[in-house]
């Protein structure tokens with residue numbers, strides 16, 4: 001048996017000003033050929049499960065590329081063509097293959113094709129029309145009918161934070177191997193709601209996504225249902241097909257797949273209002289945080305969440321926290337390579353005044369970058385290299401580039417040269433900050449931080465700042481959508 005395994009992942013925030021080029025993929029991880037297996041074997045990724053399953057089946061494997069970039073703006077043509085080109089040329093030149101297993105995201109938007117994953121799968125089927133293809137996706141994928149039409153089996157994460165990446169890959173690979181052996185005959189159903197669910201309301205510890213994902217497990221326990229997926233979707237994308245969808249893989253009987261899909265979509269639509277975040281004025285929320293007695297208290301700067309394409313240099317929340325006199329605050333993290341260079345030049349212990357952050361303009365929401373002038377001390381300098389020990393991306397090597405800790409106004413601010421969402425305590429422990437002994441942990445994150453910080457979190461306050469991952473839909477324009485979307489259009493109907 002000969003199998004093609006590959007990974008191509010990016011969550012594209014079309015409102016983000018951060019450019020997604022090949023350099024950005026290389027900064028987080030772009031591996032080719034044998035280096036793919038070295039980089040991903042034993043990690044908590046679907047690709048690691050694909051490698052294990054292929055090896056257990058004594059298959060020859062070809063691994064042309066494994067690439068991921070931190071979420072950001074539109075993927076440039078050169079990057080998309082290069083990554084797809086690696087996969088397509090392997091398919092053309094190193095086959096014939098008995099199958100392909102792909103670890104994709106589902107919310108990649110590329111310059112040449114807004115449905116980037118659909119484009120890749122379609123191109124693969126143009127080369128090899130009968131090729132069985134298994135795909136795993138992130139729960140935040142905006143999945144199209146074109147994707148479903150061009151693969152054989154499909155599965156997505158059931159947990160957010162995504163601590164079940166390997167498990168998702170393993171379940172998908174198991175069904176796929178059974179299909180290759182002729183033991184099952186997968187058929188798929190697909191359906192999408194006109195529902196722009198918000199990421200802040202998709203955590204699987206909370207209703208309604210907890211219940212929603214339990215229902216996918218219940219479906220998988222029915223006879224003849226092989227895999228059931230509910231995608232919350234990724235709302236930070238102005239594309240024709242955005243929002244919540246469900247896909248069910250059944251054995252042989254299309255009607256079973258469709259019935260299961262409808263049960264899942266009915267539940268989601270019935271609870272559509274619960275997928276929408278309720279706002280609280282920033283000053284009021286910060287004042288509330290001051291009154292909480294237990295600690296550490298997690299403060300979420302969710303409108304500038306790097307893991308959804310935030311610039312990580314919006315200073316609005318930090319400014320308010322300082323204005324209200326909160327102290328003993330660890331901040332993870334502000335992106336500002338220039339400030340890091342100034343601190344490196346000054347050295348540990350030096351006192352200096354910085355115009356910190358605010359380097360990115362955000363034209364999509366009409367916001368200008370506004371640095372915050374702070375005087376403080378350089379507490380620590382680091383190369384920003386560490387390995388994830390927590391439950392999400394376990395074993396993955398992280399680089400935040402040259403990194404510094406700046407102490408000012410009672411805050412210890414981690415300042416990085418590369419974007420990174422703080423979903424693991426390593427963002428602090430790698431620079432000598434013990435999160436257990438801070439009063440406040442101010443994180444530019446929404447839900448993923450729960451993976452690494454749940455053991456520390458005694459209380460949480462969600463802060464509405466300014467940034468391109470805002471949950472305020474009125475700030476964003478959805479011009480490209482092919483239908484009215486709830487809640488932007490409260491009158492949106494389903495079925496229509």
Ligand SMILES: [Zn+2]
Nearest residue numbers: 138139140162
């Ligand atoms: Zn995700």
